[in-house]
Amino acid sequence: MTDVRPRRSVLYMPGSNARALDKARSLPSDALILDLEDAVAPDAKEVARTQVADAVRAGGFGTREVLVRVNGPATPWGAADLAAAVAAAPDAILLPKVSSPADLAAASAVADAADPERRIRLWAMIETPMAILNIREIAAHAAEPGSRLAGFVLGTNDLAKETGARHVPGRLPMLPWLMTAVAAARAYGIAVVDGVYNDLDDEAGFAVECASARDMGFDGKTLIHPRQIEVANRTFTPSATEVAWAETVVAAFAVPEAAGVGALRVDGRMVERLHAEMAARTLTLMRAIAERELTASVA
Structure with missing residues (x-):
């Protein structure tokens, strides 16, 4: 059964921006993703890794759930990111481009040496066609003994890029993938959070998409700016x-x-x-x- 905790608003914060990391401690989001991947330029990866690790160790985030999104293992930064994240011990590590249970098992093996009690959870980005095709097997990893898998985050921008599906109001091209992810998460008792909404100036459209995600069964929505927090919190709070x-x-x-x-x-x-x-x-x-x-x- 999914642990019941608020995940209405899950805000990405760029790990290369020290000021943003500090500000995150006072924002009313339920969870934070301290990002080492997409939000960080290649020449800032090393600095971001150090800043995020230091921020997690320093704490001060209160009851907010803190995730660190690392770079993928095939990148020049992935292995060092994962090692640093495990050493810093956030609530969870968010793995990008997960396409099979083997990706989760590999990350778990790295974490086991430093965290034998398995306090650090793993979350998986669902953002590739292969992830959608393998979604049941990926979710089923949560039922395996010693699994760290606790949730899915939908990467709708990457899904659009990889498939050619267009971002349109109502997200009709993506509905089968979104609902499949929700079904898989619920079948194996893990959380599931919707992807981002890109147009910061379209507040009405954002509110509609939040309501749609709520009605689909998502626990909340990932956000790209603090100004989106209030709408997400309000929409995913039962009336x-x-x-x-x-x-x-x-x-x-x-x-x-x-x-x-x-x-x-x-x-x-x-x-x-x-x-x-x-x-x-x-x-x-x-x-x-x-x-x-x-x-x-x-x-």
């Missing part, structure tokens, strides 16, 4: 109506008379136990969001 209904459903199944009953009539609607489980998860998520926001306000 007051949803929370009230969840409380009603959970309460209905909690009474002794409901023990062993598979379905109940609640406020004129037939509700099954599966709906009670969904309602319980909504309430757990809301408690996690409330705790996250309380901690952020105190900090």
